Amino acid sequence: MTIKDEVIEYLRSKPEGVYQKDLWRDLGIDSRSCSRVLLDLERKGVIEREKVVVDGTVTYKIKLISENGDESVILILSESLPPCIGCREECEPEWCELLEIWIRDVFDKKK
Secondary structure, three states: OOHHHHHHHHHHOOOOOEEHHHHHHHHOOOHHHHHHHHHHHHHOOOEEEEEEEEOOEEEEEEEEOOOOOHHHHHHHHOOOOOOOOOOOOOOOHHHOHHHHHHHHHHHHHOO
16 A cells, blocks of 8 residues: 555545644654655645644644545536446546547646
8 A cells, every 4th residue: 555545545534634743643654755645635636735723833734625636626627527427338438539538628628
């Protein structure tokens, strides 16, 4: 299990969120590695980080918002449903030409 997987699993058990310092302490991860993983997860839309002050120290409260990350962002950005809805083909999404065209169209409209 990767550090990222451990962090997501831990956050799944803390729906109310957790302070960043407690997260790295509880998982036995050094603070620098934890920060890098959290920044990556935040960029991907998997977690949200809220700056807070606890006992006079600035830290972040971390909450899991989506385990799908980028995939959920695509759905929010789109103005139409993906072609997979109602599709009767038995394909692999990674190789679906219709899905690829739809994703490109979503991002092209947002530029």
